[in-house]
Amino acid sequence: MLHLAESQPRTDTETVLSVENLKAYYQMNYFGVSREVRAVDDVTLAIRRNEIYGIAGESSSGKSTLIKTIAGAIQPPLRVVSGSVTFNFAGKPLDVYGAPEAMKDARWRHLSYIMQGSMNVLNPVRRVKHAFHDFAFAHMGLANTAFWGRVREHLKRLGLDPRVLDSYPHQLSGGMRQRLTIALATVCEPEFIIADEPTTALDVLVQQDVLALIKDVQQRMGSSIIFVTHDMTVHAAIADRIGIVYAGRLVEEGPTEDVFAKPQHPYTVHLISSLPRLGDVTRRKALPGKPPNLSDPPAACRFHPRCPLAVDRCRTENPPLVPRASGRVACWRAGEAEVS
């Protein structure tokens, strides 16, 4: 479509989001008991224009906190302790925690969000069209009729009947509501979309459908997407690059194909080994132990208590995230584990 052509000349190596040494902790103090949960601990990453970046990790690994922090959607007791999050919208840098007003202006115009549990993101007591008006109208700079024309056209392009605008959320099916929120998140053609487990609550068929829709919209608009899910098969289907998060840290990052073909970090190896494969009837091995308690994480490499390859160095010295092969990895024994 015509709006998309404009974004084409930009090179795909241009950085849209850069996160530097980001630390975000939950700091709690209640009835004399203090607790600090280091949910995001020293994360550095960069996301390019026109790419889908997947973030993978178990539940409570801190991946949800990471994108909340990136989106500037944190509330006490979660606090950013140090580091920075900078977007690059329309050629201008935007510091998420340095310029709250500019950040507020950028929401939905440049940065939109597809949320976890999207079933409940629409106000149950208002018609759907009000959401489009509230979220998008101010950003589009269009007169009323032109605005609604554009919204209807957008809905049709996404395979939705424009009449849904007059419905209440409870009258629509789950898949329909999820498509609607995708439509809502893309109607302003933002440069950056944050997708937090957008397919988790859906059944498998609808899930495929929604993934295809997201990918399709992204390709037409040339936006970047940060896509969070614990489901590695979803990452395989949609992500250009993926980052693996373990216990609040980024432990491996690389192009999706390479990460799946030759994972470097033992934890990534485990994640990929545990995927079911056609014709393979051997039992999947479970990783011993549980994800660490983030208020009292293991010293040095946080994965060492569960790592089959752990050596003394892993227990005393934290491995830095360093370039290796086509990506980056944080492990003293990178590349030594094999996918079983």
Next chain:
Amino acid sequence: MFKILRDLLRYNTEFLIGFVLTGAIFLFAAAHFFAPYPDNAIYMLPPDMPPSAEYWLGTTSRGQDVLWQMSAAIWNTMTFGLTVTVISRFLALAMGMTSGYLGGRTDQALMTINDTLIALPNIPILLLVYFVMRDQMSWPILALTAALLGWNYDARLIRSVALSLRTREFTRHAVFAGMSVPQILIRQHLPYVMPVIFFTAMNNLIWAIGLEVTLSVLGFSDINRPTVGGMIYWANQHQAIIAGIWWWIAFPIIAIVLLFLGLFLLAISVNEYIDPRSRLSRMGG
């Protein structure tokens, strides 16, 4: 239990104020056992004396010491409130847990009855009961009537907790282990319902004391038994405001307001301690 109390006193100012207020009022009320005059004796002292060194809070037109009257009155009023609360807790608990545990049609039927009772105006019904009982009205009958009218809100609350417990794993285990319904309710579910009971008890106590004050202010209870509302009733009967005997009215009002404030602070701070959601918002503060 002791640890919870210590934590609350140390970290929750509202609880501390409420605790001190209620405690002080309780001690003051308990002091009436050592009063120099019998509770219901009248015309023992010179009437209408303003507050002085001898009579700290003055005397009434009926020749009573306001200080000692108030001490006995608060004791009686609190006794009434506690009686109502205890009886109505049993009713709310029985109704709420049965309804929530059995679920389905029984639940629907019980809750319909419950909602019907909520919609009935309490005060006119209590007044009707007083009207037909008249001189045979005593405080235990009044307390029983109030308790019969004062449990339905809380039954609803307890039911919603019981309803959520019904589908939990341990309930199924208990059923398979052959425990009877009363056994399951008392041994397995009661501990989870206790915090709700405790919190509703505080609110119910406040309500019951308010009811007692209201009814006895109008003279619709045993008027010869000293109560806080009863004191105001007698003061009104003797036109204390017009006669300028302000201490007869002012001190009971102050005592009542302080008592309510104390109980209310206890109620909200205990609720905050029990409710995990308000705990969370406190972490941010």
Next chain:
Amino acid sequence: MDGFSKYLVRRVFQFFLVVFLGITLAFLITNLSPVDPVEQTVSLMTNFGATDPRAVELMREALRELYGLEGTVLEQYAAFWSRVLRGDFGPSLSSFPTPVMSLITAALPWTIGLLTLSLAFTWTLGNLLGALAGYFRSNLALKLAGAAVMALHPVPAYIIGLVLLLIFGFAWPVLPISGGAQMNLTPGFTWDYIRSILIHGTLPALSLVLVGIGSWFISMRSLVSNIVTDDHVVYAELGGVASRKIFSQYVARNALLPQLTGLALSLGNIFGGAVIIEFLFNYPGMGRLLIQGIYRGDYSLVLGVTTMSIIAVAVAVFIIDLVYPLIDPRVRLG
């Protein structure tokens, strides 16, 4: 049957159940009490002086018939229902021979007016303040306002009314403390009369507002502080929707629904508060009628006012139940 019809049928059923149980309860209380209302009335009337024993016997029979206390319990119950349905509670003994029903019809508009206005004000203001306090949690002015209304909320209506009466009736006498309107004015749609009604209603209404506002504040604040973490609100915040709009359309609007249900549930209690306040300020409504009836031992009047109060509250609850679906599309459109 769709969701809306089901809702409607349930509400209508509930309405009739409330009326049925309420009236049965009123009958049972009067019927099962150890005190015989006829003997009670007789002794009240003969207190004033020696009466001819034959006259007393005649009076007894007349009262028995008047109160519908003849025949078996079931017959009496049926007779009571027929009185309720005909709206005929007999003559009032304390203002003989005026029928109880005409005393009630004279008093009812005062109570309805006082309650509707003060309740509308209380509910709106309490919810608004509560919602603001729940949304802007760190605002100091809202915290102070909240502390004030919350501290008042547990205090019984009579005490709050009495304090207002002492302040505005004695310490600083600027408002009338008794009656519904100035006595020497002729009722009608004249400015003077309406103004008089408003001035006389100020203190009773203010008492009712102060009594009621705290509980709306508390429940609204806690509802709102839960709703602000709901997905649809978080999403709107991420979407950069203006705070004012989020507050009104995403938070307050949703929290008002349970508050409307709460209003229906608490009408019975609110009516009780009004009874006390009316009596305190000598306001010519149902409450004063009821309490005066008790003081004067007027059996028909007390029974009539109680029964009509139960019905009136049930009707008000039913009206709220009918309004609810207009506001909640989930009920309206099932």
